[in-house]
Amino acid sequence: MVDTPLSPEATRQLAPEELIDVLKDCVREVFVSMLFSFDAGDACEPEGDAIAPALPSEPAGFDCGIEVEFSGAVSGAVVLRAGRQAAEEITRSMLMMEPDEVLEDEDVVDALGECVNLVAGTLKTRALDPLGTFQLAVPASLNPASVNPALGDREVASGRRQVYRLSQCSFSMEIWTDAASAEEA
Amino acid sequence: MKKILVVDDSSTMRKIIRRTLRQTGLAFDDVLEAENGIEALSVLAGDPAIRVVLSDINMPEMNGIELVTQLRTQHDATALGVVMVTTEGGEAMVKTAMERGANGYVTKPFTPDAIKDALEVHLG
């Protein structure tokens, strides 16, 4: 998709350790503008520093995972993981639901998917588009049995995870790139 | 009658756009929804009161670029407004959408003012 090889500088900018800072800005922007019913400033306060999780690993209890894959000079995925409580809080906020309104599972999956889609789209505009042609896939649920982002059948090379604290619970945002693109780099 | 068609594969985003439309203070009679380009074409075929389409780009079945391309074979840009509402903010995508016949382009996350500015001319 990219006619000219990426410069070493561009390759560096596509590494997860560089992208995580952009991702954090994107999370903040999306939460401030698109999550409505809680104090979004608090909601996207990072808890601690971003880490490089070993695979396979999953923050305890974060059994709900949604990813949006990107492909281009480097392929990878933006992933949101949350436990049930955080997933519901984010959904209720996006949909501005009253506390007594019943939440369907499909609402949760769709809202989290759109949340990741917004974050990934913002990241693509800021960090990927200036470096080449990239495409985003539609949001997909991660198979609970496999904690890796799908990334087709390719091996995941490296990733960064940032945990965020909500009032009573937390969720994480991650960025991964696949092994093939790392080797090319 | 002035109707708006919201096309997005996310039900969450369709709800957010509906709510944003109410916040703009613009005058319209109804908001219709479709999940993808194919569904949008069939809703449009059955309802001549639709003045403007707000369409996502990244959708399964038929994406927003294919939709606007198809629409411009049937409706000219003064009769039916098409505004892309998308996370795809890159220059190349904006250029492609405008070349295919979009009247406007709003990137997500958006503000009510951005939606209002893009729609005003089509609902006047």
Ligand SMILES: [Mg+2]
């Ligand atoms: Mg979409």
